[in-house]
Amino acid sequence: xxLTTQLLIAAIAAGTPLLFATLGGIMNERAGIIxxxxxxxxxxxxxxxxxxxxxxxxLSLALLAVFGVSAALxxxxxxxCVTLRANQIVSGLAVTLFGTGFSAYLGxxxxxxxxxxxxxxxxxxxxxxxxxxxxxxxxLNLFTWVSFVLxxxxxxxxxxxxxxxxLRALGDNPATxxxxxxxxxxxxxxxxxxxxxxxxxxxxxxxxxxxxxxIEGMTAGRGWIAVALVIFARWNPIRALFCAYFFGVLDxxxxxxxxxxxxxxxxxxxxxxxxxxxxxxxxxxWRNRNKPSGTPEALGQPYIRxxxx
Amino acid sequence: MLKxxxxxxxxxxxxxxxxxxxxxxxxxxANDHVNFQVYAGEIHALLGENGAGKSTTMSMLSGxxxxxxxxxxxxxxxxxxxxxxxxxxLGVGMVFQNFRLVQSxxxxxxxxxxEKSSFWRGARWMKEKQRExxxxxxxxxxxxxxxxxxxxxSVGEQQRVEIVKTLYRGARIIILDEPTSVLTxxxxxxxxxxxxxxxxxxxxxxxxxxxxxxxxxxxxRISVMRKGKMITTINxxxxxxxxxxxxxVGREIVLTKQQKRPIxxxxxxxxxxxxxxxxxxxxxxxALQLRVHEGEIVGVAGxxxxxxxxxxxxxxxLRAWKGGSIHFNGKEIKTASVRSAxxxxxxxxxENRMKSGLAGSLGIVDNLLFKSYxxxxxxxLGFLRASKNRxxxxxxxxxxxxxxxxxxxxxxxLSGGNQQKLLFAREITRKPRLMVAVHPTQGLDIGATxxxxxxxxxLRNSGSGVLLISExxxxxxxxxxxxxxxxxxxxxxxxxxxxxxxxxxxMLMAGLSTAGEAAV
Numbered sequence: 001x002x003l004t005t006q007l008l009i010a011a012i013a014a015g016t017p018l019l020f021a022t023l024g025g026i027m028n029e030r031a032g033i034i035x036x037x038x039x040x041x042x043x044x045x046x047x048x049x050x051x052x053x054x055x056x057x058x059l060s061l062a063l064l065a066v067f068g069v070s071a072a073l074x075x076x077x078x079x080x081c082v083t084l085r086a087n088q089i090v091s092g093l094a095v096t097l098f099g100t101g102f103s104a105y106l107g108x109x110x111x112x113x114x115x116x117x118x119x120x121x122x123x124x125x126x127x128x129x130x131x132x133x134x135x136x137x138x139x140l141n142l143f144t145w146v147s148f149v150l151x152x153x154x155x156x157x158x159x160x161x162x163x164x165x166x167l168r169a170l171g172d173n174p175a176t177x178x179x180x181x182x183x184x185x186x187x188x189x190x191x192x193x194x195x196x197x198x199x200x201x202x203x204x205x206x207x208x209x210x211x212x213x214x215i216e217g218m219t220a221g222r223g224w225i226a227v228a229l230v231i232f233a234r235w236n237p238i239r240a241l242f243c244a245y246f247f248g249v250l251d252x253x254x255x256x257x258x259x260x261x262x263x264x265x266x267x268x269x270x271x272x273x274x275x276x277x278x279x280x281x282x283x284x285x286w287r288n289r290n291k292p293s294g295t296p297e298a299l300g301q302p303y304i305r306x307x308x309x
Numbered sequence: 310m311l312k313x314x315x316x317x318x319x320x321x322x323x324x325x326x327x328x329x330x331x332x333x334x335x336x337x338x339a340n341d342h343v344n345f346q347v348y349a350g351e352i353h354a355l356l357g358e359n360g361a362g363k364s365t366t367m368s369m370l371s372g373x374x375x376x377x378x379x380x381x382x383x384x385x386x387x388x389x390x391x392x393x394x395x396x397x398x399l400g401v402g403m404v405f406q407n408f409r410l411v412q413s414x415x416x417x418x419x420x421x422x423x424e425k426s427s428f429w430r431g432a433r434w435m436k437e438k439q440r441e442x443x444x445x446x447x448x449x450x451x452x453x454x455x456x457x458x459x460x461x462x463s464v465g466e467q468q469r470v471e472i473v474k475t476l477y478r479g480a481r482i483i484i485l486d487e488p489t490s491v492l493t494x495x496x497x498x499x500x501x502x503x504x505x506x507x508x509x510x511x512x513x514x515x516x517x518x519x520x521x522x523x524x525x526x527x528x529x530r531i532s533v534m535r536k537g538k539m540i541t542t543i544n545x546x547x548x549x550x551x552x553x554x555x556x557x558v559g560r561e562i563v564l565t566k567q568q569k570r571p572i573x574x575x576x577x578x579x580x581x582x583x584x585x586x587x588x589x590x591x592x593x594x595x596a597l598q599l600r601v602h603e604g605e606i607v608g609v610a611g612x613x614x615x616x617x618x619x620x621x622x623x624x625x626x627l628r629a630w631k632g633g634s635i636h637f638n639g640k641e642i643k644t645a646s647v648r649s650a651x652x653x654x655x656x657x658x659x660e661n662r663m664k665s666g667l668a669g670s671l672g673i674v675d676n677l678l679f680k681s682y683x684x685x686x687x688x689x690l691g692f693l694r695a696s697k698n699r700x701x702x703x704x705x706x707x708x709x710x711x712x713x714x715x716x717x718x719x720x721x722x723l724s725g726g727n728q729q730k731l732l733f734a735r736e737i738t739r740k741p742r743l744m745v746a747v748h749p750t751q752g753l754d755i756g757a758t759x760x761x762x763x764x765x766x767x768l769r770n771s772g773s774g775v776l777l778i779s780e781x782x783x784x785x786x787x788x789x790x791x792x793x794x795x796x797x798x799x800x801x802x803x804x805x806x807x808x809x810x811x812x813x814x815x816m817l818m819a820g821l822s823t824a825g826e827a828a829v
Contacts, residue, residue: 160430169411169422176409179373180423181394289590297412305373305392 015248021226024198031191032171036092039223040099045203047103070200078192085302171296174303234294330379354528371403372396402475494815574603583633593619608789626650656741669721709734726757
């Protein structure tokens with residue numbers, strides 16, 4: 001296989017968990033709720049998948065458990081932010097701190113134990129002859145295909161359906177949505193929970209496909225990168241796909257350079273994605289300084305109907 | 310039943326009937342047993358000062374607030390309105406003073422936002438809806454571009470979107486909260502024609518306002534509210550402006566006549582060819598020319614968003630400019646600096662007093678000190694002179710008649726009028742050479758407004774220059790020695806106070822700069 005193909009395969013492998021987490025973040029933030037709990041949710045997703053799989057040996061049960069656990073965490077976040085109108089940043093950080101600590105505790109007994117799972121792959125040999133991208137698409141795992149479908153589905157949902165219109169209104173101007181008869185609180189709950197479940201799925205994806213052994217803190221800040229990716233993608237699922245793969249490439253690049261036996265210390269190589277995150281944020285901030293950023297306008301603001309205005 | 314009979318006799322159909330409505334916000338009673346009736350097919354004006362409780366009453370009718378007590382009937386049936394959705398289902402639609410529009414969505418998307426039918430919204434569906442919406446706009450004379458996002462529309466157009474939104478959803482009772490506060494006189498005239506059309510189609514129209522002229526021009530019946538209570542409801546034909554003013558304020562008001570104007574002194578502020586960019590790189594001011602002399606009030610009239618905010622920000626050092634020159638008191642100002650503006654003697658009454666004028670959670674002393682704490686009088690070696698400052702503040706509070714429980718009360722707990730007095734106290738005590746006052750009477754009742762006008766006049770008489778930026782044309786005309794009209798970032802007309810006429814200024818505010826254009 002040529003190098004480009006190899007790099008692309010690696011980028012997709014590393015980028016897919018980021019993509020799920022980013023899509024989940026977009027769901028949350030389009031509804032106007034900041035989600036800084038991504039890191040904790042991913043870790044909880046990963047550890048839940050690991051434990052359930054080791055207990056039952058069933059992939060579907062493992063995923064079900066992941067959805068359950070991360071949706072429950074999403075529910076707590078939604079309760080804090082929507083009903084109690086707590087500070088969304090603090091609530092998100094609490095989810096991350098809780099997830100980081102609790103996943104470490106839960107995963108103690110299985111730490112370092114290889115899972116030996118095989119996530120089914122879709123074999124499409126007739127794609128093989130296409131140069132460069134053929135070999136990639138001929139042999140992708142189920143998670144990746146689901147992420148493709150999800151990107152398109154979310155894009156169509158947001159821009160072509162009545163619920164999508166409501167979602168856009170929800171994050172930009174909940175007071176207007178309310179006056180138009182949209183149930184702001186209910187829908188915000190819904191989107192926060194679904195978004196959290198997607199972020200949990202990102203963690204499960206990482207564990208089941210990308211590095212199939214539970215290690216404490218295995219996401220290594222990818223949840224935070226997903227938070228930044230939501231901004232890079234300007235809350236748009238299609239852009240999220242490209243952003244996630246871009247960071248996937250950066251992630252793999254570190255390993256590649258290491259394999260060539262260069263003298264650069266591995267710690268520096270591992271820093272690449274995080275340094276680039278900072279650089280890209282600076283670059284985008286500079287380039288778009290005169291443009292509206294696309295941020296949902298009511299992001300971070302709780303909505304109370306009877307608030308005097 | 311009995312009620313139905315009386316209605317038939319008087320041949321009026323009551324479409325809205327609110328009885329004994331009570332609403333409290335904490336300790337404040339916003340509505341105190343309010344009774345309010347609207348007939349079908351009439352334009353009903355709800356008149357009252359800011360804070361009289363008009364918007365609160367209307368918010369309960371439209372489901373935004375819930376009444377603490379009282380009954381609401383619509384078309385003779387007792388109803389419960391728990392949410393805007395309930396109100397809509399009963400045919401009540403409200404056009405809020407701060408529009409309820411999603412800026413990033415198109416006009417058409419905003420109109421269909423609440424529609425539940427059809428999950429799928431393809432291009433065909435949208436086209437169809439756009440045609441429906443355009444049909445409604447045409448029927449009522451409410452034109453706007455349906456496929457453009459809201460943030461690209463003018464304020465007048467946005468209001469039309471809001472009105473079409475209620476009509477599209479089948480509202481029979483339409484409430485407009487202070488509808489003309491954002492419009493040019495021309496746009497307001499157009500709005501009144503639309504209201505007439507709605508009335509002719511049998512809709513009940515309620516407008517809340519504090520402008521007497523409008524009430525007399527548009528309505529069939531008038532209800533007057535004062536301090537949370539309904540005072541009376543009268544037919545327009547049986548009353549006049551003077552009586553309404555008395556009912557609204559609760560006492561006879563003497564309309565202050567303009568005193569003799571002093572002759573302006575030397576040139577104080579000279580702005581030449583000023584170019585300024587707004588927040589997103591859009592051009593806010595282009596080649597703007599402006600002069601203010603000592604001892605004159607220069608009024609800047611214009612519809613919101615034509616560069617007024619940026620102009621005030623540049624003059625007070627809050628915003629940098631791209632090109633042009635500013636000379637103040639004979640010296641050129643080179644860079645934007647709030648501190649040097651303060652030291653040069655430029656005072657500022659900002660547009661939003663609680664956002665950029667006062668620190669809401671701090672007390673009176675701290676708020677009064679903000680611009681003078683550096684001086685030897687108020688601090689020594691970086692330490693504030695606490696007891697001296699308290700005495701100084703106490704004097705100012707008495708001099709400017711600020712009503713406050715004590716000097717430590719957070720200023721956000723004061724009424725709007727008292728906050729504004731406090732702000733004026735701070736700005737005037739520095740003996741400014743130039744005062745930049747932006748919407749100085751916004752949200753104030755008639756008494757407080759009179760006070761602010763008096764302060765500005767005194768300032769002018771003492772030889773300072775005043776630049777008054779206001780959307781309230783009446784205010785500008787009443788106070789100013791010269792009126793400038795700002796449109797699209799430029800001063801497109803200057804009129805001396807003696808020759809000011811509303812119609813001409815209204816044309817200029819709408820951007821029709823020459824007589825020829827205006828005639829079209």
